[in-house]
Amino acid sequence: MMTAVLASRVLGLIRDAVIASKFGQSFNSDIYFAAFSIPDLFSFLITGGALSAVFIPVFTEKLTQGKEEEAWHIFNSLVCVMVIGITTLVIFGEIFARPLVAIMNFGFTPYKIAQATPLTRIVLPAQLCFFVGGLLMGTQYARHQFLIPALGPIIYNLGIIFGGVVLVRWFGVAGLCWGVLIGAIIGNLALQLWATIRNGMRFHFTLDLKHPDIKKVWLLMLPLLLGQALPQVSIIVNKMFASTLGNGPQSILNRANMIMQVPLGIFAQAIAVAIFPTLATQAALKRKDQMQSTTSLGIRAIFFLTIPASVFMIVLSRSIIQLLLQHGQFTSMDSVDTATALSYYAIGIFAWSAQSIIARTFYAMMDTITPIIIGTIVTAVFVPMNWLFMKTLNMGYAGLALATTIAAVLNMIWLAEVLRRRLKGLEGRRLIQSTLKITVSSLIAGSAAYGCRLLFDHRLHPLTTHHVKVVSGITLLVSAGIGIAVYLLFAMILKIEELQVAIRLLRRKALDN
Numbered sequence: 001m002m003t004a005v006l007a008s009r010v011l012g013l014i015r016d017a018v019i020a021s022k023f024g025q026s027f028n029s030d031i032y033f034a035a036f037s038i039p040d041l042f043s044f045l046i047t048g049g050a051l052s053a054v055f056i057p058v059f060t061e062k063l064t065q066g067k068e069e070e071a072w073h074i075f076n077s078l079v080c081v082m083v084i085g086i087t088t089l090v091i092f093g094e095i096f097a098r099p100l101v102a103i104m105n106f107g108f109t110p111y112k113i114a115q116a117t118p119l120t121r122i123v124l125p126a127q128l129c130f131f132v133g134g135l136l137m138g139t140q141y142a143r144h145q146f147l148i149p150a151l152g153p154i155i156y157n158l159g160i161i162f163g164g165v166v167l168v169r170w171f172g173v174a175g176l177c178w179g180v181l182i183g184a185i186i187g188n189l190a191l192q193l194w195a196t197i198r199n200g201m202r203f204h205f206t207l208d209l210k211h212p213d214i215k216k217v218w219l220l221m222l223p224l225l226l227g228q229a230l231p232q233v234s235i236i237v238n239k240m241f242a243s244t245l246g247n248g249p250q251s252i253l254n255r256a257n258m259i260m261q262v263p264l265g266i267f268a269q270a271i272a273v274a275i276f277p278t279l280a281t282q283a284a285l286k287r288k289d290q291m292q293s294t295t296s297l298g299i300r301a302i303f304f305l306t307i308p309a310s311v312f313m314i315v316l317s318r319s320i321i322q323l324l325l326q327h328g329q330f331t332s333m334d335s336v337d338t339a340t341a342l343s344y345y346a347i348g349i350f351a352w353s354a355q356s357i358i359a360r361t362f363y364a365m366m367d368t369i370t371p372i373i374i375g376t377i378v379t380a381v382f383v384p385m386n387w388l389f390m391k392t393l394n395m396g397y398a399g400l401a402l403a404t405t406i407a408a409v410l411n412m413i414w415l416a417e418v419l420r421r422r423l424k425g426l427e428g429r430r431l432i433q434s435t436l437k438i439t440v441s442s443l444i445a446g447s448a449a450y451g452c453r454l455l456f457d458h459r460l461h462p463l464t465t466h467h468v469k470v471v472s473g474i475t476l477l478v479s480a481g482i483g484i485a486v487y488l489l490f491a492m493i494l495k496i497e498e499l500q501v502a503i504r505l506l507r508r509k510a511l512d513n
Contacts, residue, residue: 107244159183
């Protein structure tokens with residue numbers, strides 16, 4: 001499973017490098033990313049990820065009780081409802097693709113809308129594969145079978161790479177979209193269907209919406225949907241406003257956001273997963289004093305890892321983009337633009353990560369409503385904030401990235417304050433002292449990395465014309481290495497206790513995997 005996930009991440013980078021090489025940041029790359037606007041909206045509305053998350057425990061419970069017939073009955077009912085619902089939405093999207101694309105990309109010219117519309121129609125049916133495939137994967141997870149589900153994203157990425165390398169020769173940018181559809185059909189639907197049939201799937205058409213467990217699935221979905229509203233909505237809203245800025249900004253924000261997500265997936269997920277069982281136990285025993293310590297510990301460990309990650313990503317942003325994306329049609333100016341957006345997104349890494357700990361503390365207390373209310377209000381503020389930074393302050397696409405970061409920080413602070421009152425404290429003095437030490441160490445380490453980058457830029461600049469990836473790779477490796485060494489040195493000098501805590505939590509997560 002871990003090997004497959006790593007392979008999927010690597011292929012994802014290769015996929016994005018292929019797309020960047022073929023189309024750079026231009027009219028064609030914008031209409032390709034715009035083709036996902038309607039599918040992304042449908043994905044948000046239908047909550048496929050939330051459906052899978054709440055279906056798996058219900059399906060597993062029936063299997064462990066020896067009620068396999070009932071487990072497949074629940075599966076069949078959910079599949080039939082989802083197929084009917086998603087097919088209806090897809091048909092609706094196919095018919096009204098043009099006006100929907102115009103709404104979701106309200107800054108596009110009529111010609112750009114006309115070019116993005118057929119691409120949207122190609123990509124839309126893939127949603128059926130994702131949602132049904134998610135349920136099929138869920139039945140395999142319930143049986144502790146992880147390999148075939150893990151292969152789904154790998155095949156999906158291979159499909160897009162195939163589209164970018166082969167199909168674009170005949171279909172242009174539409175070749176990428178055909179690659180998306182091919183990858184989704186093979187990896188997310190056909191392969192998962194084969195594996196589920198092999199596991200004894202018993203399909204029959206049913207729409208038993210009154211079954212208590214099916215009602216339970218639908219009811220559990222809503223808090224999960226609303227609880228993750230801000231991260232999903234921020235991407236959709238950013239793209240909508242970016243559509244008013246001409247050719248390129250949508251592509252810039254998509255790529256910068258994708259790279260910003262890497263440390264979130266590595267650090268935030270690892271520590272949040274490692275710490276959640278402890279929080280759940282303490283909440284069940286109503287030990288608020290211990291929950292204070294555990295939550296504070298989790299936040300401090302997150303800050304220890306993500307504040308320096310933010311600093312390094314900001315000072316080395318151009319080298320990161322050059323190494324990953326600069327090739328073919330993706331120019332040095334494209335690297336500068338994407339690095340600018342990445343820098344503004346990266347400021348908020350610590351906030352996105354910390355709120356994953358804070359939200360889990362609420363969930364451990366079986367309170368899913370508070371994160372929903374706060375997230376919804378912040379989202380409502382975030383939407384006009386995009387216009388304020390983009391137009392009023394004349395920051396363009398960089399303002400959209402900054403608005404996302406400010407919304408994340410606001411959401412984190414608000415959640416933390418409510419939680420502090422609920423638990424009657426979060427070891428505030430200890431948290432502030434630790435954060436100050438981590439910030440000072442990170443800034444010193446970032447300065448060292450930045451100085452090293454400037455030295456390499458000066459000495460190796462003549463080589464960048466023909467060997468930009470080699471130069472950026474060396475610059476990134478040496479600068480980041482020196483920066484990390486300096487950070488760890490000052491962490492020991494300032495006696496930052498989270499050094500050992502973070503190592504222990506990450507090691508526990510690795511052992512759990």
